Amino acid sequence: MAADILLVDDDDAIRLVVAQALRRAGHQVRTATCLAELDREMRAKLPDALITDVVLPDGDGIDHAARIAADHARLPIVVLSARNTLTTAVRATEAGTYDYLPKPFDLDTLTRTVAAALARQNGIDLPADEHADASLPLIGRSPAMQEVYRIIARVVSNDLTVLVSGESGTGKELVARAIHDLGPRRASPFVAINMAAIPRDLIEAELFGHERGAFTGAAQRSAGRFEQAAGGTLFLDEIGDMPRDAQTRLLRVLQSGEFTTVGGTRAIRAEVRIVAATNRDLRGAIADGQFREDLFYRLNVVPISLPALRERRGDIAELARHFLDRAAADGLPHKVLDGDAVAELKAFYWPGNVRELGNLMRRLAALSRDDRITAGEIRSVLGTTTAAGEPADIDLDQAVAAMIDHLARSEPRALDNGTLHARLVAAVERPMIEAMLRRHGGNQLRAARAIGLNRNTLRKRLDVLGIDPDANSTAV
Structure with a gap:
């Protein structure tokens, strides 16, 4: 259904590509770069839907959206934000907005969200989209965690x-x-x-x-x-x-x-x-x-x-820094990670997930002799197990057996709680996809065909696993 949409964002590139995508979907699009322009456009004509960024030159988009929602209860509002935290998702929901999309977002997701918002405004419910320990920090900017934030907010x-x-x-x-x-x-x-x-x-x-x-x-x-x-x-x-x-x-x-x-x-x-x-x-x-x-x-x-932590590797550096900061607040020496150390952390399988990472950071904060934690220190504690749970220079049968042995030692219940199959599949999936993308020069369509997936399914797996898409992606 064609609609008049008001788009508010001070980033010229985002305004351009989002407006183009919405126009390709058949909508009319008006744009604004700040709250003052938004108000002027609203007075000129009430749109069918409003899309707004949070951080704007003259104020906060969520606070402004709350006032607009109070005056125009039926106007669907979609919030875009690079501040991808649970707090942002909750604020957007409490403001009465229809949805919150963290940046970077996929243009197809945005157009589907707008279509669903317009349908709801007209009394139609579209089918749902397919991709819907207290000491552990609920932080991270990966797509998987953003979905968790959105559900909690609702x-x-x-x-x-x-x-x-x-x-x-x-x-x-x-x-x-x-x-x-x-x-x-x-x-x-x-x-x-x-x-x-x-x-x-x-x-x-x-x-x-x-x-x-x-x-x-x-x-x-x-x-x-x-x-x-x-x-x-x-x-x-x-x-x-x-x-x-x-x-x-x-x-x-x-x-x-x-x-x-x-x-x-x-x-x-x-x-x-x-x-x-x-x-x-x-x-x-x-x-x-x-x-x-x-x-x-x-x-x-x-x-x-x-x-699992191995499905949100892009969050590992942020989580590790959080744990080191918290260790320092508890009286342990303040330490930082060098770049190679972060890469080493991202390569590990993490059978114990965020709890295991937190324990490791606390141990290194206490025992590391220097202020900067190196990759060598990470390896000395974790051993040589890679993201696939595969020690170097052994065949696949040995790698699987080694991973099962590691789980039996570090988390005995993992062998009888019904998660072993999913863990083994996850361990193989990421390196397989990355290898096929490299083999096909980053071409997602050819890589998907070689793996036996359709392109949309591959793109979803790239998001879930935190693998950087190729340069021709429509992500903004």
């Missing part, structure tokens, strides 16, 4: 149940805390329980509490985690390790909104928001009869998939 203001999936060490509890801390329940308790750490026969008492005399040793009444979290957020970590009988009890609570203590008869209102997390493949657990399918659908209202 759910903080409501009470929808969220299921966070990801490998151990990716920061699942931090996502849960962000949802709590940024939402309306922030003044109430955040209570976490790890299902894998509670004995099977005590899980129900831990969750729902118990009455005096309910079982041997119950000398007095005890409140469970649901009562402790009243008004706030209950984080159910490692939900895939919950016994079947406890799953049934939890399902009843989610369905009815009420629970009773162990040994009790009085129904208690479950006034909490539920965020669950797992490092297991729950669909596989359902097929194996280990997890209730109806409970899965109750929990999986809003799924958030956290990328």
Whole structure:
């Protein structure tokens, strides 16, 4: 549907290419370089959609968008920003905008977003786009993390149940805390329980509490985690390790909104928001009869998939600097990484994900003799394992066996939590794609054909893996 679109950005190149893309899609485009010009264009004619940058010469685009949204509730507003943080995504959502796109963005994504916004304005819902531990920092500018930020921003203001999936060490509890801390329940308790750490026969008492005399040793009444979290957020970590009988009890609570203590008869209102997390493949657990399918659908209202660190290598330098700064704030010597050290970090497989990186940076801050951490020091701690988990000068069979041995030593649960296949595939995918791009001189179409993918699928994998696209990409 053709529309009149107002585009506000002080970057001449971005205005040019975005306007051209929108015009190719059949829209009329007016442009502005600052908030004053935006207001002038709005007074002349109210557009069908507004696209605005955040940092403009005469003010903040999000603050201005909030005022426009208050006056024109039906006007779809899309925010563009190079400040690709969770805070920016949340601010844009709270301002009443339709969507937030981090720079650099793909022009096809922008035109699809505009089309969806215009359709929604006309009462039409387009099909959804295909690509929708508390000490770990929720930071990073990779496309995968930007998608996480956007989902968090959309759910903080409501009470929808969220299921966070990801490998151990990716920061699942931090996502849960962000949802709590940024939402309306922030003044109430955040209570976490790890299902894998509670004995099977005590899980129900831990969750729902118990009455005096309910079982041997119950000398007095005890409140469970649901009562402790009243008004706030209950984080159910490692939900895939919950016994079947406890799953049934939890399902009843989610369905009815009420629970009773162990040994009790009085129904208690479950006034909490539920965020669950797992490092297991729950669909596989359902097929194996280990997890209730109806409970899965109750929990999986809003799924958030956290990328492994090897899938967001562009964030490693920022994360490493964060950990070194935090170590210095804790009293350890302040250290910096040289360029070769950063390259060494990006080449490692990171079976322990962000947690493993944080532990390494703290160790190097304490033990490194110089102020500057070198690649040699990184190698001395990590060994020679590469991004594919493959020590030098051995064949593929040996490389796979070596990676499995490494996982068994560093993360024993990785061999029985249903993630091994995905990890091995991820380890091979990145070097394979990079090798084929080099072989075909950066031509994505030829590389995609050689691999056996269509070009759009390859481009999505480039984004997910953080591989730089070729020079002829439409990214701006």
